[in-house]
Structures are given as C-alpha cells and as structure tokens.
Amino acid sequence: AQTIHQWPVAEIKAVGSPLSLGCTIKGKSSPNLYWYWQATGGTLQQLFYSITVGQVESVVQLNLSASRPKDDQFILSTEKLLLSHSGFYLCAWSLGPGDNERLFFGHGTKLSVL
Amino acid sequence: GDSVTQTEGLVTLTKGLPVMLNCTYQTTYSPFLFWYVQHLNEAPKLLLKSSTDNKRTEHQGFYATLHKSSSSFHLQKSSVQLSDSALYFCALSEQGTGSKLSFGKGAKLTVSP
Numbered sequence: 108a109q110t111i112h113q114w115p116v117a118e119i120k121a122v123g124s125p126l127s128l129g130c131t132i133k134g135k136s137s138p139n140l141y142w143y144w145q146a147t148g149g150t151l152q153q154l155f156y157s158i159t160v161g162q163v164e165s166v167v168q169l170n171l172s173a174s175r176p177k178d179d180q181f182i183l184s185t186e187k188l189l190l191s192h193s194g195f196y197l198c199a200w201s202l203g204p205g206d207n208e209r210l211f212f213g214h215g216t217k218l219s220v221l
Numbered sequence: 222g223d224s225v226t227q228t229e230g231l232v233t234l235t236k237g238l239p240v241m242l243n244c245t246y247q248t249t250y251s252p253f254l255f256w257y258v259q260h261l262n263e264a265p266k267l268l269l270k271s272s273t274d275n276k277r278t279e280h281q282g283f284y285a286t287l288h289k290s291s292s293s294f295h296l297q298k299s300s301v302q303l304s305d306s307a308l309y310f311c312a313l314s315e316q317g318t319g320s321k322l323s324f325g326k327g328a329k330l331t332v333s334p
Contacts, residue, residue: 151310151324166321197264209255210322212264
C-alpha cells in the first residue's frame with residue numbers, strides 16, 4: 108500500500124527565517140507530486156507540481172520554491188518567511204492524468220509565522 | 222482559465238435533512254470533476270469523481286451527476302448525519318493534462334442534533 112508522510116507536523120517560525128518542509132511517498136514509483144496551501148477553513152491553492160525527478164513547475168508565485176531530489180521526495184522551502192505564509196501545507200500525489208487524477212493527500216504541516 | 226464556483230460558504234442543517242452543495246465549472250477542455258471532503262484536522266479525501274455526462278455517481282450516501290450542458294456537478298445527500306460535518310470541495314481537472322486541479326472555495330457543512 109502507498110503511504111505519504113509529511114514533516115514536520117507543525118512549525119512556528121519567525122518572519123524572515125528560512126523554512127523547509129518535506130514529503131515522502133512510499134509504495135508508488137514515479138508519482139505526480141503536488142504542494143497545496145490552505146488558509147484555515149479556506150480553499151486549496153496549488154503551489155507546485157512535479158511529474159518526474161528534478162522537474163518542478165510553479166503554479167503561483169508566493170516566494171516559495173520546491174524541489175524533487177528523489178523520485179519519492181518533494182521539498183518545499185523558502186529563505187525568508189512572510190506572515191502571509193502561515194497556513195496549512197499539504198503534499199499530495201496522483202497516478203497521473205485522466206481517470207487516475209485523484210489526489211492522495213498527506214496529513215499536512217501547520218505553519219505559523221510570527 | 223479553468224474555474225470552479227461553489228456558492229454556499231456555510232451550511233447548517235439538522236440531522237436527517239437533505240443537503241445539496243452546488244458546484245459549477247468553466248473549462249474549454251473535457252472536464253473531470255471531483256468532490257473532496259475534509260473533516261476537522263484531517264487531510265482532504267476523495268468522495269466522488271466523474272467524467273461521464275449525465276451519469277449519477279454515489280459513495281457513502283452522497284451522490285452527484287455531471288451535467289455538461291449546464292456545467293454542473295452538485296453534491297447531494299438525502300439525509301445528513303452528524304459525521305457529515307466537514308468542509309466539502311469541488312475540484313476540476315482538465316482531462317489529460319495531469320498537472321492542475323482547480324478547487325472551489327469550499328462549503329462548510331455543520332450538522333446539528
């Protein structure tokens with residue numbers, strides 16, 4: 108069975124500090140990977156997606172970057188956090204386009220920027 | 222670009238009553254629609270999906286029918302339960318692109334005893 112693990116579970120960071128969030132998928136080779144951001148009770152905003160190692164596409168510009176150093180790993184980072192970065196970050200994977208385009212979400216990382 | 226519109230922000234119902242959450246979409250491609258449910262402090266999970274016109278799809282008592290003529294994929298349930306309290310998101314995928322899902326604003330359903 109496939110599993111998706113996100114770390115850390117929660118972070119409290121200061122404005123201007125760096126950030127690195129991680130996501131690992133086990134049990135599925137070459138998945139499509141996604142990062143989503145969600146304000147408390149808000150909608151899901153796609154940030155990045157990746158269909159293969161080393162290839163990441165940005166969907167919105169939020170002073171964040173993402174990398175896929177391994178087939179099963181997706182990293183979200185920034186060198187300088189803003190207050191607006193607070194929220195819930197969800198990593199997700201899918202098999203690909205068409206009928207298999209359902210997303211499987213991790214449990215997320217709650218980020219508070221103070 | 223693609224967009225998904227959900228009109229209800231907050232819905233409060235008494236247990237046993239029916240519910241309908243609206244979802245309309247805009248796309249120039251062949252649509253693939255989803256409903257995701259997110260319970261408090263949990264990750265979103267797929268509830269329903271469809272790309273077939275005029276075919277009802279059902280899961281866990283919820284059902285929806287994709288109507289391409291009206292660009293709609295409304296979510297319904299005939300009798301809500303306390304455990305149905307959650308955030309419900311409608312999402313649209315351009316079939317074949319594999320890269321982007323557009324989510325609606327979400328509808329928060331609260332079911333009271």
